[in-house]
Amino acid sequence: MAESGRRDHTARIPPGGLRWLILLGRRHGPHSYPLLGILCLAVLCAVALPLINALVIYPTYTKIMIGTFEDSARRLAVLTIPPSIKHARLGPAVLDTPRFLADVYRLETDFGLLKVRVLAPDGMILYSTETAEIDTVESGPEFRDVVAKGRRYARLGVLHSEPVLGRTTTIDTVAAFVPLMRGNDFLGAFELVFDVTGPKRELERFNLYATAGSFVISFALLGVVLVLIRQEAAKEHSRHQAEKLREDVEQITRHDIKTPLLGVLSGITYLENFTDLDADQREMLDDMRRAANTGMELISRSLDLYKMETGTYEYLPGEVDVLSVCRRVTNDLSGLARRAGVIMETRFEDKPLAREEVLVLSTEENLFYAVLANLVKNSVEASGLGDKVSVHLRADAGKGEFSAAVHNPAPVPESVRANFFDKYATAGKRTGTGLGTYSARLMVEVMGGRIHMDSSEERGTTVTVTLPLKPRT
Incomplete structure (x- = not known):
């Protein structure tokens, strides 16, 4: 009978890796809230840090790199324009000077530029490292909406070399447009194309290491927290089992102790009915009966409390x-x-x-x-x-x-x-x-x-x- 009334506290806990996590959230769960908070933080870091690297840090460093080459393009363009034509609108007659062509050639060779273009205010290409582009018109929206209005513009791109022995070399580039202005008057523009393969590779390597490092740190923290939580869950499980054992012992004791008390009451009744007793003896038996009845009442009340705890008490108002x-x-x-x-x-x-x-x-x-x-x-x-x-x-x-x-x-x-x-x-x-x-x-x-x-x-x-x-x- 006592066995049927026992509660199996672990019967509803699923097996496997979730067992310890569920145990942690049982009766004394609030003690483990800090560990659970750190666990959530570790999971958040494991997800957020790589995303921050990919969506914030890497684009920011890329933008800084592009800005650096854009600023270098501005300085080089200013140094390349001869003083005599610095404030004139760029056109074929203005640029058709040996000194300008020599400066452009030196610009290409000394600074390792992949490409140099000089554009008139209307977008006509006055000079280009690729001679086939000369006298064509640059009609891209960046030139028309940004550069022609006096603002510098730079973009990241890729060049593919001609195949050599079946292999094509890929080169990362930054193309920077530098407008030449006289007040609000647009005089023309330079376009300088830089080879940024080395810096971009270093940036990608840095981003890879940063992402991998964030993953390692986050998952190491996650592993430590999981170990701590598992240890806490094991302690909680031990406490839970000890409480279950104590409740089972109490149930058995409450049930089994009724038998000797009933024997005491039967013995008192026998003595009262079948023996000659004086007044003192009857008073002593009355005290014994009251004590036994009190014990029975306490046991019954204890059993009632157990039924209340388990929701099986029958309330009869x-x-x-x-x-x-x-x-x-x-x-x-x-x-x-x-x-x-x-x-x-x-x-x-x-x-x-x-x-x-x-x-x-x-x-x-x-x-x-x-x-x-x-x-x-x-x-x-x-x-x-x-x-x-x-x-x-x-x-x-x-x-x-x-x-x-x-x-x-x-x-x-x-x-x-x-x-x-x-x-x-x-x-x-x-x-x-x-x-x-x-x-x-x-x-x-x-x-x-x-x-x-x-x-x-x-x-x-x-x-x-x-x-x-x-x-x-």
């Missing part, structure tokens, strides 16, 4: 006079309060609770008693000599709610305020198990209500239970 239950709780705990020197007060609608007052709710009496007794007992135990524990009861017909607020002047330690209703959360109680407020929360939720705690150094601590006045349909 009935008509309950909750004010009568409140009076019974205060009476049952009055002895504990007297021994602790604590004053107890119960009020209904801001007035002392009278014996004749009645308020019937649809709930389960044992659950309501257990919740209220638990909270009042905790408040008494947390209070000091001369402190007052008050229970404020209120029925709000407008909201359709009944509330019971238990207050004591002692604040809850800050270390447990955030997880006050969590399992095993306790502080300041030498024999505390951390199950009281947790079980109260479970029972209130089963009853369809809410439970809330407010605590501060100035106001003390108030735990409020809110239940519906009418049963939910």
Whole structure:
């Protein structure tokens, strides 16, 4: 029977590489949020860094390289134009001088230019390294829309040499147009074509190394994070298995301990019915019966809590006079309060609770008693000599709610305020198990209500239970 009630915490975890990642996100998952954040960052870097290299860094360096050759073209063009024609519109008569042709030839040979062209304002090619282009017209949009308006322009290109022994050589080039201006008057332009094969290859090599390096760094970081996450998941799995084992042992113990208690009760009944007992012996047997019944009740309540945890508890509400239950709780705990020197007060609608007052709710009496007794007992135990524990009861017909607020002047330690209703959360109680407020929360939720705690150094601590006045349909 105990075996059938066990929960298999690992049965729903799929096998394979995702097992440890799923385990990491289980009960204590928030402890691993920093590792999961680093994992996401590593994945983002692995994807983003190569993209940044390809879409930002490499185009930027290419643009810088083109700009450098464009600026060199401007300086070379200025040096090549003879001073006598520097401010004249370029035409056949102006450029047909031995000095100009010599300067152009020297420009080609000394600076290793692949091509030089001189263009008139209307786009006619006055001079070109490729003589077949002379007297033709440059009609490209770059010349018409950019260069002719006085702005420099450069573009990256490729030249293919004539095949030699079946092989064609590819040369990377930068073609730079340099306009010659006199004020706003366009005088003509130079086009200089540079061989940039070497620099471009170096740039591509740099981009390749940068991309590969970013991949290596990102995936190394990713690997380290995955190892850390796997280690964390293994620890979490071990904790999870230990908790499962503890719960299984508790289930078996709760189930099996009933047998000897039933034997004790049977023995007490036999002694009462079939033996001669004096008054002291009967009083002792009564005490033994009460102790055994208390043990049975505690075991039954423990089993009920387990069913609440697993969602298998069968809630059977009935008509309950909750004010009568409140009076019974205060009476049952009055002895504990007297021994602790604590004053107890119960009020209904801001007035002392009278014996004749009645308020019937649809709930389960044992659950309501257990919740209220638990909270009042905790408040008494947390209070000091001369402190007052008050229970404020209120029925709000407008909201359709009944509330019971238990207050004591002692604040809850800050270390447990955030997880006050969590399992095993306790502080300041030498024999505390951390199950009281947790079980109260479970029972209130089963009853369809809410439970809330407010605590501060100035106001003390108030735990409020809110239940519906009418049963939910």
